[in-house]
Amino acid sequence: MKFLVINGPNLNMLGVREPAIYGSATLAELEEMLKEHCKKIGAEVEFFQSNHEGDIVDRIQAAFGNTDAIVINPAAYTHTSVAIPDALKAVGIPAVEVHLSDVDKREDFRKISYVSPVCVATVKGKHFAGYIEACDILVAHLNK
Ligand code: CA2
Numbered sequence: 840m841k842f843l844v845i846n847g848p849n850l851n852m853l854g855v856r857e858p859a860i861y862g863s864a865t866l867a868e869l870e871e872m873l874k875e876h877c878k879k880i881g882a883e884v885e886f887f888q889s890n891h892e893g894d895i896v897d898r899i900q901a902a903f904g905n906t907d908a909i910v911i912n913p914a915a916y917t918h919t920s921v922a923i924p925d926a927l928k929a930v931g932i933p934a935v936e937v938h939l940s941d942v943d944k945r946e947d948f949r950k951i952s953y954v955s956p957v958c959v960a961t962v963k964g965k966h967f968a969g970y971i972e973a974c975d976i977l978v979a980h981l982n983k
Contacts, residue, residue: 840907841905842877842977843885844885844909844970846869847888847911848914853865873970882974892916896922903932907981908934908981911935911958912970913936923954933980935960935961935962935973936954937969938961939966939967942964959980960973962976
């Protein structure tokens with residue numbers, strides 16, 4: 840089983856700024872934790888972070904035919920992008936959307952997600968644990 844974990848714009852700043860919202864751990868620490876979890880569940884995992892919408896679309900397309908499941912935090916593109924959900928739909932790879940914060944309890948514009956309709960599930964407000972839950976949801980989905 841091969842997973843791809845995609846993190847969108849500004850998530851490379853994790854642990855550097857806004858610890859009250861996004862926590863004080865870094866993206867490298869998140870990736871390390873997910874590597875450990877995937878090892879435990881016998882899955883391979885690759886990581887991708889980009890601040891550019893088209894690069895995220897390119898990476899989703901590159902996963903076609905070689906990746907079983909995608910965990911994606913599209914960050915701000917959640918609320919603006921049509922290209923990212925279109926790419927997820929185009930490749931047909933099951934995906935779970937993750938948000939570190941509880942977007943429903945923040946500004947109104949964060950309540951809108953163009954990505955959730957094409958995802959198996961959305962996990963929000965659970966910080967790093969949300970990514971682990973997303974992997975587990977995808978394992979259950981693939982074994983169904
Ligand atoms: O809660 C989430 O995971 C978000 O996807 C994070 C996005 C935000 O635009 C979404 O509404 C919710 C923002 C990511 C910014 O990440 C930072 C991390 C550390 C410091 C500054 C920004």
